[in-house]
Amino acid sequence: MDKIRELSTKKAAVIFTKSSCCMSHSIKSLFYELGASPAIHELDKDANGKEMEWALRALGCNPCVPAVFIGGRFIGSAKDVISYHLDGSLKQMLMDAKAIWL
Known part of the structure; x- marks a missing residue:
């Protein structure tokens, strides 16, 4: 879980x-x-991928990928993500986290 927490805060948008x-x-x-x-972390190409998969499942992400973090917060x-995009809030989340500028 520590590795997920560390990686999810290194950039404004992170996708496992x-x-x-x-x-x-x-x-x-x-x-x-x-x-x-976004920072992309491919679990099947990471030596700690299996452990990170279990940590993502513990966060409630099932299936475990894709797992999206914006501003260091687990989005889902x-x-x-598609629901947030359809209601227009995904773009605002990305702007608030400084992942995009308009």
Whole structure:
């Protein structure tokens, strides 16, 4: 859990993914389209990936990827991010965290 906490606060937007996950790819693309440049941590390519997966599950992220943090705060998984995007609050969260500027 400490590794997740540390990595999730290093940038304004952080996404934990797996390289083979199509939803992870979609969420990364959404962030890029909004103008954000999130830190991406691919669990399947990280030596501590399995431990981080378990920590993300303990946070309530099931499936464990994609797991999105904005401003150091756990936002949720793909369905949560898409909901925030549809109601317009995702962009505001990114602006408040200084992940994007308009």
